[in-house]
Amino acid sequence: MADVEKIVQADPEKIRTFGGEFALSFDTCHARDHFGIIPGPGPKGTLVCNGQVRFSIDPDPAPCTLDEAIVTAVRLRSDEGVTAFSGGVDSSLVAALAQRECVAVGREGSHDLAQARHAAELLGLSCTEVEITTDEIADALPEVISAIPKKDPVNTSIAVTQYFIARWAGTHGYRRIITGQGADELFGGYARYLSSPTLEEDLARDVLGLEAQAERDQAVAALHGTYLSMPYLDIRVVRAARAIPAHEKVHDGQRKIPLREVAERHIPPELAGYGKKAMQYGSGVWGVLKKLARKNGYKTSVQDYIDHIGRVEHGH
Numbered sequence: 001m002a003d004v005e006k007i008v009q010a011d012p013e014k015i016r017t018f019g020g021e022f023a024l025s026f027d028t029c030h031a032r033d034h035f036g037i038i039p040g041p042g043p044k045g046t047l048v049c050n051g052q053v054r055f056s057i058d059p060d061p062a063p064c065t066l067d068e069a070i071v072t073a074v075r076l077r078s079d080e081g082v083t084a085f086s087g088g089v090d091s092s093l094v095a096a097l098a099q100r101e102c103v104a105v106g107r108e109g110s111h112d113l114a115q116a117r118h119a120a121e122l123l124g125l126s127c128t129e130v131e132i133t134t135d136e137i138a139d140a141l142p143e144v145i146s147a148i149p150k151k152d153p154v155n156t157s158i159a160v161t162q163y164f165i166a167r168w169a170g171t172h173g174y175r176r177i178i179t180g181q182g183a184d185e186l187f188g189g190y191a192r193y194l195s196s197p198t199l200e201e202d203l204a205r206d207v208l209g210l211e212a213q214a215e216r217d218q219a220v221a222a223l224h225g226t227y228l229s230m231p232y233l234d235i236r237v238v239r240a241a242r243a244i245p246a247h248e249k250v251h252d253g254q255r256k257i258p259l260r261e262v263a264e265r266h267i268p269p270e271l272a273g274y275g276k277k278a279m280q281y282g283s284g285v286w287g288v289l290k291k292l293a294r295k296n297g298y299k300t301s302v303q304d305y306i307d308h309i310g311r312v313e314h315g316h
Contacts, residue, residue, distance in 0.1 A: 019059040066240040073234030081176030087119030088276030090180030102127035107284030157280035170224030182232035186241040187256040188249035
């Protein structure tokens with residue numbers, strides 16, 4: 001950080017080429033990374049001084065293969081921190097390359113805890129399993145709902161899971177949480193892509209939605225003094241992924257094909273080919289959220305239960 005401060009004070013023009021995720025403030029200026037992964041004042045990918053945009057931040061690293069891009073992106077982010085781990089291909093590849101302590105979150109007996117335990121053994125990694133209870137989830141909901149921008153069932157259930165990852169990381173002295181976010185959108189990981197007649201357009205739209213996802217996740221991470229670092233959203237990886245045609249990412253019943261091909265060079269084939277449940281389902285949080293809604297009188301609408309919590313938090 002001291003080196004960065006020297007650069008921005010001596011030659012702010014160099015910020016134009018800064019990669020990675022960052023938010024900087026100095027004098028009357030603010031700068032945020034190209035993709036807006038780290039929240040902060042001012043628009044993403046710009047240096048703003050005295051309220052005026054001074055220039056765009058547009059890093060231009062040398063072209064590389066997808067394998068090289070992912071390896072480099074993880075290496076640049078793994079000098080510190082903990083890896084959020086669920087045992088799927090996305091997080092297993094990142095964890096194997098980062099070689100950091102891992103943390104997995106879920107209900108007792110949940111799919112994600114069991115898979116994370118198995119994957120960590122295969123990879124020879126240390127992984128802390130954090131079991132979360134119904135009461136803990138209920139207690140966390142008001143804080144989570146208050147923090148996230150879009151307060152719907154899907155975003156809430158994902159954010160709750162992220163909340164407990166961030167809580168563990170912050171409690172144990174970590175600021176950086178290395179995650180596998182972005183892989184599904186960049187490489188075609190969702191089941192709905194298998195039957196999509198407009199796959200190229202769907203992928204492009206979903207990649208644009210990653211900024212909103214980052215805003216949600218960083219808001220929850222900040223509650224515990226942490227932030228999420230996302231190697232799959234490194235500009236090298238994004239460029240390499242975008243250069244691959246959609247039909248090469250999803251075909252013949254297979255998803256995330258290019259990512260799995262890279263993963264096979266670094267992790268056991270069993271993990272490279274593994275198809276994992278979405279975070280909110282694999283952790284068991286979605287099931288608890290539905291039960292809490294029913295228990296509190298909202299038998300048919302989790303959204304109504306979320307709205308109720310929001311109203312209570314605001315004194316209504």
